[in-house]
Amino acid sequence: MCCFLFLVAFLAFFANAFSAGVPPVATPSANAHFPAKVEVQNVVVKDLRTKILNGPKNGAAYVSIYNGNSYAITLQKVEVVPGVFDRVELHDHIVRIDANGNKYMQMIEISAMEIAAGETLNLVPGSRHLMLMDIKPTYCGEKTLTFKFLFRKNSGETFDINVEVPVEKDSQRCGG
Numbered sequence: 125m126c127c128f129l130f131l132v133a134f135l136a137f138f139a140n141a142f143s144a145g146v147p148p149v150a151t152p153s154a155n156a157h158f159p160a161k162v163e164v165q166n167v168v169v170k171d172l173r174t175k176i177l178n179g180p181k182n183g184a185a186y187v188s189i190y191n192g193n194s195y196a197i198t199l200q201k202v203e204v205v206p207g208v209f210d211r212v213e214l215h216d217h218i219v220r221i222d223a224n225g226n227k228y229m230q231m232i233e234i235s236a237m238e239i240a241a242g243e244t245l246n247l248v249p250g251s252r253h254l255m256l257m258d259i260k261p262t263y264c265g266e267k268t269l270t271f272k273f274l275f276r277k278n279s280g281e282t283f284d285i286n287v288e289v290p291v292e293k294d295s296q297r298c299g300g
């Protein structure tokens with residue numbers, strides 16, 4: 125019995141010795157640092173993602189914002205730091221009709237986005253979205269961007285929610 129235990133301890137020692145220099149198998153995902161959602165004052169901001177293509181001078185961002193309060197809130201403004209965009213605009217798509225009677229979609233800037241009590245505002249391609257105006261060359265030099273969402277309650281009180289996203293270093297725009 126004593127020798128069996130000794131053998132087990134001996135083998136365990138060797139197993140440890142051999143695995144000591146081996147890096148852990150489970151490596152955290154590249155985006156592990158970025159929370160899937162951020163909740164402040166019963167408002168949940170999640171799935172923030174940017175679309176920065178190689179060529180266009182503007183980019184876009186999409187996100188989902190849930191208002192868990194019993195009152196409406198208004199998304200008034202979005203800012204990004206560091207200042208790699210000239211500004212962020214709130215945009216919507218509207219249907220226009222040209223001189224020949226053909227329908228087409230046009231993007232327009234809107235001043236705010238209201239989110240009713242218990243509702244979710246989904247910013248998605250082809251609908252309402254955030255427009256990242258005038259992408260600066262410094263964009264690719266950053267590791268992360270912080271989006272600052274500024275809200276106003278009907279009472280007039282304001283609050284903001286900050287959400288971090290990675291800069292897509294492997295994108296074509298950044299030479300990846």
Ligand SMILES: [Cu+2]
Nearest residue numbers: 215231254255
């Ligand atoms: Cu737009």
